[in-house]
Amino acid sequence: MSTPIISIPSIPLRLTANRVWRSYRGGKLLDEMSDVAEPKDAHYPEDWIGSAVEAINPIEHRTPREGVAMVSAADGMTSISQLFEEHAEYFFGAEHIAQFGAQPEFLVKYIDSAERLHFQCHPTKDFSREHLKSSYGKFEAYYVLDVRPDMGPGVVYVGFQRPPERDVLKDMIERQDIDALSECFDPIPVQRGDVIIVPGGVPHALGAGVLLIEILEPSDWVARFEFSRGGYVLPEKDRFMGRDLDFALGMFDLRAKGAAFVESNYLCQPQVVKQIEHGRRERLIGLAQTDCFQVWKTTWSGRAQRTVSSYCIAIVVGGACRLAGPDGWTAELRRFDRVVIPYGMEWIRMESIGECELLECYPPSAKPELETFTV
Structure with missing residues (x-):
């Protein structure tokens, strides 16, 4: 069905x-x-x-x-x-x-x-x-x-x-x-x-x-x-x-x-793509390493928002947070919790408990560097 x-x-x-x-x-x-x-x-x-x-x-x-x-x-x-x-x-x-x-x-x-x-x-x-x-x-x-x-x-x-x-x-x-x-x-x-x-x-x-x-x-x-x-x-x-x-x-x-x-x-160094007060986005794996996928990390404190331009799997690798789309918030996410962020969501709001780190995995065609990120 x-x-x-x-x-x-x-x-x-x-x-x-x-x-x-x-x-x-x-x-x-x-x-x-x-x-x-x-x-x-x-x-x-x-x-x-x-x-x-x-x-x-x-x-x-x-x-x-x-x-x-x-x-x-x-x-x-x-x-x-x-x-x-x-x-x-x-x-x-x-x-x-x-x-x-x-x-x-x-x-x-x-x-x-x-x-x-x-x-x-x-x-x-x-x-x-x-x-x-x-x-x-x-x-x-x-x-x-x-x-x-x-x-x-x-x-x-x-x-x-x-x-x-x-x-x-x-x-x-x-x-x-x-x-x-x-x-x-x-x-x-x-x-x-x-x-x-x-x-x-x-x-x-x-x-x-x-x-x-x-x-x-x-x-x-x-x-x-x-x-x-x-x-x-x-x-x-x-x-x-x-x-x-x-x-x-x-x-x-x-x-x-x-x-x-x-x-x-084979050992990859992170590249800071966007640095703002209380937050940053880093590219961990991109086209310089492979055309198979991309891996980014977002670190922030307090409230933040970013646009969504691609399918993404996101994993909390440090701290805790809540994430929201147009229909409201998820429950609180602790370290190691994971979510799918669909392309059609268009944007997500992010509210951390202390500092939070979110590992984000993307398809090879994604352009995370074009997504807006504000705190």
Whole structure:
């Protein structure tokens, strides 16, 4: 049944938890965000925020439409993908639809790792178009929220600092010589507020104890070249996207990525685009880094207002606030709460409790720099 547009209030659309099974362990901090009585680490370490993308999991752990977010409408719960299809122009605007169709063109996740993730690699867009019959690769970016103090320093592994020859790498993977694979990487320390990009083709892994927001192309393509994590061994069919190791190795960027290269190319520095009294807007990821999505951050105190020129997913990453559209206010939003801001809202009012930080994720075609921002 179609959801009447009048049943979708013109306010930022609050999103609830949307946990997804993965083959590694984590999620205790996500349990705490949702006020679970006994938070624990398990195989639900990810929360897919406002997602219209289905997760690709081993068949024994697959549930129908897993990964697709459900939202509350006047007549009950409905999938966000259904809302997008039925009310595309309201959510995205005609220009976005003509270019991308009725979907956001990006995916956002919470990731809470209790252990290092598998060593893995994702395809580029070009590889996906040629070999996977898909428009999307999996360029991804991390915004670090916190590091668990009981798990040592937070780290990521991005690119081979000491890349092996392809035949040597294949042998390491076939023998699952994890020590040898680990020696190809140097761990890169990360802390709260860091922004890291991982282009398709770059071997990588997230270290243990890191809580972050991941922004990525809207796909679940991955080749895991480490097969066992969290007491679970990936079935052979689920390691290389249903293909074999030689196919997967065709994705790998085997050029050396030294520390200086990683720092200058993969660690992103914020750019202040608008600074006003009691507020500022910063570009964290833009066209200089990728044509797949944009990430901005708004920081303000007191009351503010900005225009809306694009679909956006917004996440409170510091402080607390209320947001309002033409039909009124949302309930109070605390740290880690998330909302969808549709294109058709045209403007939002923002009222902080103390200082507030809002991470804003946009499609690649958005022009946040043209949005007005006043306090």
